[in-house]
Amino acid sequence: MNNYGESNGDSNVHEKQVEGHDHCENGDGSDNRVILGIDGGTTSTVCVCIPLFSSSKSLPNPPPILGRAVSGCSNHNSVGVTVHVSYPTETAARDTLEEVMAEALSKSGSDWSAVHAVCLGVSGVNHPTDQERILNWLREIFPSHVKLYVQNDAVAALASGTMGKLHGCVLIAGTGCISYGFAEDGREARASGAGPVLGDWGSGYGIAAKALTAVIRAHDGRGPQTMLTNKILKALSLSSPDELIGWTYADPSWARIAALVPEVVSCAEACDQVATKILVNAVQDLALSVKAVVQRLHLCGEDGNGSFPVVMVGGVLEANRTWDIGKEVMKCIQEQFPGAHPIRQQVEPAVGAALLAWNFLMKESTENSHS
Amino acid sequence: MNNYGESNGDSNVHEKQVEGHDHCENGDGSDNRVILGIDGGTTSTVCVCIPLFSSSKSLPNPPPILGRAVSGCSNHNSVGVTVHVSYPTETAARDTLEEVMAEALSKSGSDWSAVHAVCLGVSGVNHPTDQERILNWLREIFPSHVKLYVQNDAVAALASGTMGKLHGCVLIAGTGCISYGFAEDGREARASGAGPVLGDWGSGYGIAAKALTAVIRAHDGRGPQTMLTNKILKALSLSSPDELIGWTYADPSWARIAALVPEVVSCAEACDQVATKILVNAVQDLALSVKAVVQRLHLCGEDGNGSFPVVMVGGVLEANRTWDIGKEVMKCIQEQFPGAHPIRQQVEPAVGAALLAWNFLMKESTENSHS
Incomplete structure (x- = not known):
């Protein structure tokens, strides 16, 4: 779960970034900062933008969706679904991701500088190298203080049923199938999902x-x-x-x-x-x-x-x-x-991904306050 | 088994054709006419040229190979082997077929005019329409008096074990598998081979x-x-x-x-x-x-x-x-x-295909003499 963003000197990094992190508190416990949740499916990519609530107690259910955008396929490879459709190149997939996030931010009346965390749930993440590759795309887009998480789409699906909490098991059976679970202590395991x-x-x-x-x-x-x-x-x-x-x-x-x-x-x-x-x-x-x-x-x-x-x-x-x-x-x-x-899923997978990001943030914040 | 060539007016038909069918008899029961046997595999196409023996009793075992040529893939589709290699277009496949036959004829010191019958054994023949499509290619190449046969490659494989006789069963198990059989009365059946x-x-x-x-x-x-x-x-x-x-x-x-x-x-x-x-x-x-x-x-x-x-x-x-x-x-x-x-196979599949053609010819000749 240590999929944090890292600092990089890439000139592609969006420059509309805040320097001072001085965010206005809204009345509902959120400030102007946002979380992006992305469901990177095989036929479409959905991105939702939710406000960053600073306290775990104040998270409304369902969370308010500030903006939502849909784009084409951002799947970096064919794993888990079908090998026979034309898959985008890595560059095209990265562009799709960037576009769908920009649109969701724009619809939210927000911009890149407000992004505090991003969670992408995507099929085809079967190995740490898959995760690393996609994190690298996101690292090129976001400045280093933005928290980045990349997960198998099954993890986002679990979160969409548990409203962000990683405990229990998800079973997906559509064109493909996979089972993915988390214990309370953070251990994870999967079965099937191999194609x-x-x-x-x-x-x-x-x-x-x-x-x-x-x-x-x-x-x-x-x-x-x-x-x-x-x-x-x-x-x-x-x-x-x-x-x-x-x-x-x-x-x-x-x-x-x-x-x-x-x-x-x-x-x-x-x-x-x-x-x-x-x-x-x-x-x-x-x-x-x-x-x-x-x-x-x-x-x-x-x-x-x-x-x-x-x-x-x-x-x-x-x-x-x-x-x-x-x-x-x-x-x-x-x-x-x-x-x-x-x-059943309570919210769509992209919202599940956003809730996942929020959950990771809360956990890190708790860990930091205890350390 | 009625895969006979038909007359056509196509200008692509090889013009070096004999008009009078006046063939010289050789001492061994053959004349100058030849049979082409082709094994249209997924990675290569093999064509052999054998003499046309006019009497069934005089067929030597193994039959003399006048010429043999190998070329690329002539498989018209991917059935039975692999869908993931690049398959030639129909035109390219037809060109490959024509080239490999020309080379086998040239190596035999023969030419198109000497061809009396052609048998092509090819995977992916699962339906009469598959057979018809490939027969159409051959019909464009050969004049109408040339006998043309197109068979599933399993039939040629059976013939390569039985030296041309269509009786019994063949079991192929390589990358794919298929079973194909013939009764003495000509009935045929297959199982598996579906991919x-x-x-x-x-x-x-x-x-x-x-x-x-x-x-x-x-x-x-x-x-x-x-x-x-x-x-x-x-x-x-x-x-x-x-x-x-x-x-x-x-x-x-x-x-x-x-x-x-x-x-x-x-x-x-x-x-x-x-x-x-x-x-x-x-x-x-x-x-x-x-x-x-x-x-x-x-x-x-x-x-x-x-x-x-x-x-x-x-x-x-x-x-x-x-x-x-x-x-x-x-x-x-x-x-x-x-x-x-x-x-076991006694000869290679291309020779099996040639023996198959010879066997069909003998059968037709017997049937004609009885009618």
Whole structure:
């Protein structure tokens, strides 16, 4: 968590910076300083600007959004979502980031000089070097006194459920899937989120790929017949399973494949055994990801019954269907850890990122006052 | 099998064509006419030129190769091997095909006018439209009396084991995998060969992807510890399983991942349970592909004990290791079909394609003489 900004002599650093840090106190415990929270997604980048509240007690829920801006993709690489869309170069991604922040500040009636902290939640942060690379972009934009934080997007998603507090576990299952958790003492752990090559079978992509495989296997005599065949061929306007091969190769983007999840759920709801088995396996895989994190962090306490939140995020978990994947996953987790309680995101991920920054600031301020 | 050339008025058709078809008979039963066999692989295209023997009894084994040429990739799409290399446009692929045939003819001391039949075996032929598209290229090159055949590369591989006869089954397991079979009456069937998205788990890619997944699962607490971790990290010069995520995304070509199969075999040979399970599952998947084809074609006859060849092709089956995947697959097939007997390729795939053309010609000639 030591992702602080560092001083640098780069001439690109925004010069509209305050020198004296003399901020006016507003009546609500905030001053004119702001926090930027950014959700660096694969199709868009969202930036929100919230006021810097100086006392932890005065943080309104939900926090006031001074400004919000949306831009294109700022993802520095393809990790976790899809390798087949065109990704921006690092320069283009950095430019996108800078633009979306400028717009959010402008909409807030604020400017670069007011920025006190920035938190960017972005997929593809799997290794300290990923984090360092993106921090370097931000360091080029901001002067050294600005606090900078870069986190995996799952951490911002957790914060968007816990309103900034890093405790408990988040499970994301959309096109991809990941589980990420924090213990009260700051230890963190993750499971899955490695992409389809590395077996994220509980993801939307994983579920749909297994369904497509089942159709091929039924067709060539390796597997049982299934409703999935007609359902999927109809959804894709294809006339034969043979054509699925060409279909997957025509555009192997993961999101395009993951979009077939509702067809799989429909077949399971109609009691198709093949579809049901695919969903049951996905439920077990997703629950296992959470259980692995809970176990490594001892989130369940000494007696195994300790209470902790599980933030449930993503289209696979939120589909609200009769065959409810999210509900089944939670049931499976609670069989082992009865203290696990599901919560939904309270705010959007960009706000989660801003709350995260605020939380880090409060923690540092407490640590400093104790030292 | 009605992939005959058709007449066309295209000015690109090679004009050095004989008008009268007056060919000199050689002493060995051949005349000056030739057959071109082409193996259109993903990294190279091989073309061989063999003499046209007019009688089936006089075909020498192995057949004399008049000329052989190698060129770049002529694969019209990415199906079956890897989506991540740069594929030529259709025009470039057609040009490559034409060049490699011209070179083989030139090396044979022959020319376009001597070509009597052409057979191209190419991966990515999964649907009649694929076949038709490639036939159209060849139709633009050759005059209408030249017999043209386009087949999935698995069919040419079968012919390279059976010396042109289309009977039995071929199992290819390299980077990808496919099973393809023919009954004596000409019926054909295939299984697998749909690519990694569609679950070719017995392929080299499938085996290695499962091994990489096992390393990730051991690392994040979802699976048992395995020797695969150290073995694979060492092979890739990585220091932590976290780095595998970046490694797979840096270049997700299937061949690069499939290259890890020897590491999996080594771990299985050292009795690692995770690696052993991956190989056992791959063996079952590969055997199932063959069994599905055998069953659909009734290759085993009425009593289930009928004899038929299984041509075993590809690095996964031919590794010649103590843990012998090919041997285990064959054992698994023979448990159900004792008449299955393994054979290896006798000639290279391009020669298999040429023999296939010769076989088609003989069949048509027999059919014509009976009609």
